[in-house]
Amino acid sequence: MEPGQVAIVGSGLIGRSWAMVFAAGGFKVKLYDVAQQQLTSALESIRKQMKELEKSGFLKGALSVEQQLALISVCTDLKAAVEGATFIQECTPENLELKKKIFSQLDLMVGDNAILSSSTSCLLPSKLFTGLKHVKQCIVSHPVNPPYYVPLVEIVPHPETDPSTTERTYALMKKIGQSPVKLNKEIEGFVLNRLQYAVISEAWRLVGEGVVSPADLDLVMSDGLGMRYAFIGPLETMHLNAEGISNYCERYREGMRLVLNTFGPVPEFSGEAEQKISQAMSEKIPVVPKVLDARREWRDECLAGLSKLKKQMKSD
Numbered sequence: 001m002e003p004g005q006v007a008i009v010g011s012g013l014i015g016r017s018w019a020m021v022f023a024a025g026g027f028k029v030k031l032y033d034v035a036q037q038q039l040t041s042a043l044e045s046i047r048k049q050m051k052e053l054e055k056s057g058f059l060k061g062a063l064s065v066e067q068q069l070a071l072i073s074v075c076t077d078l079k080a081a082v083e084g085a086t087f088i089q090e091c092t093p094e095n096l097e098l099k100k101k102i103f104s105q106l107d108l109m110v111g112d113n114a115i116l117s118s119s120t121s122c123l124l125p126s127k128l129f130t131g132l133k134h135v136k137q138c139i140v141s142h143p144v145n146p147p148y149y150v151p152l153v154e155i156v157p158h159p160e161t162d163p164s165t166t167e168r169t170y171a172l173m174k175k176i177g178q179s180p181v182k183l184n185k186e187i188e189g190f191v192l193n194r195l196q197y198a199v200i201s202e203a204w205r206l207v208g209e210g211v212v213s214p215a216d217l218d219l220v221m222s223d224g225l226g227m228r229y230a231f232i233g234p235l236e237t238m239h240l241n242a243e244g245i246s247n248y249c250e251r252y253r254e255g256m257r258l259v260l261n262t263f264g265p266v267p268e269f270s271g272e273a274e275q276k277i278s279q280a281m282s283e284k285i286p287v288v289p290k291v292l293d294a295r296r297e298w299r300d301e302c303l304a305g306l307s308k309l310k311k312q313m314k315s316d
């Protein structure tokens, strides 16, 4: 028996990823878009990706490709798309007025049980959902690109979101194999993009000012901070790094005071610096999904080893 039915509004990069993730979880998926061509290319892309994933042994879920594809249907009628859906994930362009218009349409179509969720990267729930009749059923579930391989989902409630909506969304994300975190209150950019944009801003500055090459900048992340952050977050890193020092925050505070004082505003990114980056990036081997998945397998093996080591250290 299918675990349920979801509707995806917008069949671009994120909408098709969500469709794959939900189908892998056995959900019936109705994919809606205003552009029929987008739906056609979405189905082609999903089929192609699933075939490749099955071939390389990375297809998620217990169902075959054909079984998962059979769960996904497309339509250009919004009312038909949301009919019977208990969870509606909006994935339209990052435009506040467009999203508000779509949610006001959805608000007239759903009952008291459906959850209305947005994939928005930064927009505040209070700006998206305020005034809707079903505001208690509204929430942001912000994925990370590509959601099929990077499982984090930030769950961000509107101030009037009912706690049951938050808990149902959290449970749903766990059920389809994602890694949800709950924000206690809304803030622009949520958590991931506030951290990401701080990193990107400094990356631009360091490359733009000639401090480091684009390729080496990325290595600092992939072979430095990223190696750490694939296993432990910045707070645990700090804790482990200064173990035994009573006030280890001070150890970082000093450095932060010194360095952060030199941070300026987001650097104006000149065309030349951008060309330098895109040229450098085009010379790299693209990180294909298989690499992402292989890295995740490697990380999970390392985490298993790490927890075994921790247990051993505790028993020693």
Ligand SMILES: NC(=O)C1=CN([C@@H]2O[C@H](COP(=O)(O)OP(=O)(O)OC[C@H]3O[C@@H](n4cnc5c(N)ncnc54)[C@H](O)[C@@H]3O)[C@@H](O)[C@H]2O)C=CC1
Pocket: 009, 010, 011, 012, 013, 014, 015, 032, 033, 034, 035, 038, 090, 091, 092, 093, 094, 095, 098, 102, 119, 120, 121, 122, 142, 143, 144, 145
């Ligand atoms: N691309 C990314 O890395 C990530 C994007 N997001 C967020 O997800 C949302 C979608 O982003 P993408 O998939 O990258 O955009 P996209 O541009 O790839 O796809 C948007 C889709 O919405 C469709 N659309 C436009 N107007 C519509 C309407 N009125 N009703 C239904 N569909 C409509 C378009 O035809 C297109 O297929 C944005 O809010 C974005 O910020 C979140 C996480 C990551």
Ligand SMILES: O=C(O)[C@@H](O)C(=O)[C@H](O)[C@@H](O)CO
Pocket: 120, 121, 122, 143, 144, 145, 146, 192, 193, 196
């Ligand atoms: O980086 C991601 O995958 C997501 O966190 C996003 O929201 C989008 O890429 C966004 O940052 C683009 O501005």
